[in-house]
Amino acid sequence: MMTTRTTTTAIQPQFLQRMSPRAFVPEALSTAQIEQLVDAARWAPSASNKQPWHFAYALRGDANWEAFSQIPNEFNRRWCLNAGALIVLVSDTEASPGKHSFDAGCAWGYLALQAHAMGLATHAMGGFSAEEASKVLGLPAHLVPEIVIAVGQRADASTLPDDLREREVPTDRKPLAEVLSAGALKNA
Ligand SMILES: Cc1cc2nc3c(=O)[nH]c(=O)nc-3n(C[C@H](O)[C@H](O)[C@H](O)COP(=O)(O)O)c2cc1C
Numbered sequence: 001m002m003t004t005r006t007t008t009t010a011i012q013p014q015f016l017q018r019m020s021p022r023a024f025v026p027e028a029l030s031t032a033q034i035e036q037l038v039d040a041a042r043w044a045p046s047a048s049n050k051q052p053w054h055f056a057y058a059l060r061g062d063a064n065w066e067a068f069s070q071i072p073n074e075f076n077r078r079w080c081l082n083a084g085a086l087i088v089l090v091s092d093t094e095a096s097p098g099k100h101s102f103d104a105g106c107a108w109g110y111l112a113l114q115a116h117a118m119g120l121a122t123h124a125m126g127g128f129s130a131e132e133a134s135k136v137l138g139l140p141a142h143l144v145p146e147i148v149i150a151v152g153q154r155a156d157a158s159t160l161p162d163d164l165r166e167r168e169v170p171t172d173r174k175p176l177a178e179v180l181s182a183g184a185l186k187n188a
Pocket of ligand 1: 123124125
C-alpha cells in the first residue's frame with residue numbers, strides 16, 4: 001500500500017499532495033471560502049471561452065443542506081455528510097454542445113487544487129441521483145449535474161468506519177510511459 005506519492009519528473013508538489021479523502025471535520029465552511037474556490041474554478045479554460053459551468057452549494061447546516069444531503073447515493077452519504085459544504089457542478093449543454101462536460105471537468109480540477117492550496121480537501125462524487133439534483137436545484141433540461149463535490153477540513157482516518165478507513169490512502173497512477181506516446185499509440 002502506498003503512503004507517499006512520488007514521481008519521476010519535477011512537477012509541483014500540489015499534484016502529488018492533493019487527494020480525495022472521505023474523513024471530514026463536521027464544521028461548516030464559510031461563504032467566503034466557497035467564493036474563493038469557485039473564483040479559481042471560473043478561470044479554467046473552456047472551448048470558445050463559453051464557461052459552460054455553474055456551481056450550486058450548500059454549507060453544512062444551512063437552509064439548503066438537508067435538500068443537498070439527499071443528492072449523493074447511499075454509499076457516498078455514509079461519509080460526505082460530514083463535509084463542510086456540498087457543491088453540485090452543473091454544465092450547460094446548450095452553451096457548449098459536445099464540450100460542456102470536458103470544460104466542467106477542467107473547472108473541477110482548478111477548484112480541487114485551489115482547495116488544496118487553502119488547506120481544504122475535496123472529493124468529487126459521480127455517485128448521485130441526477131434526478132434528485134435536478135429537482136433540488138430546479139434545473140432546466142439543458143443544465144446537467146456533472147458531479148457533487150464534498151469539501152471541508154480533512155479529519156483523521158480513525159473517524160471513519162472500518163471499511164472506509166482502509167481506503168483512506170493515496171491512490172497511485174499508471175506509469176507515465178503508459179499514458180504518453182511520441183507519435184501514434186502503440187497498443188491502442
Ligand atoms: C468524476 C468523478 C467521480 C467520482 N465519483 C466518486 C464517488 O461517487 N464516490 C467516491 O467515493 N469517489 C469518487 N471519485 C473519487 C475518485 O475515486 C478518486 O478521485 C480517484 O480514485 C483518484 O484518487 P485521488 O482523487 O485521491 O487522487 C470520483 C472522482 C471523479 C473525478
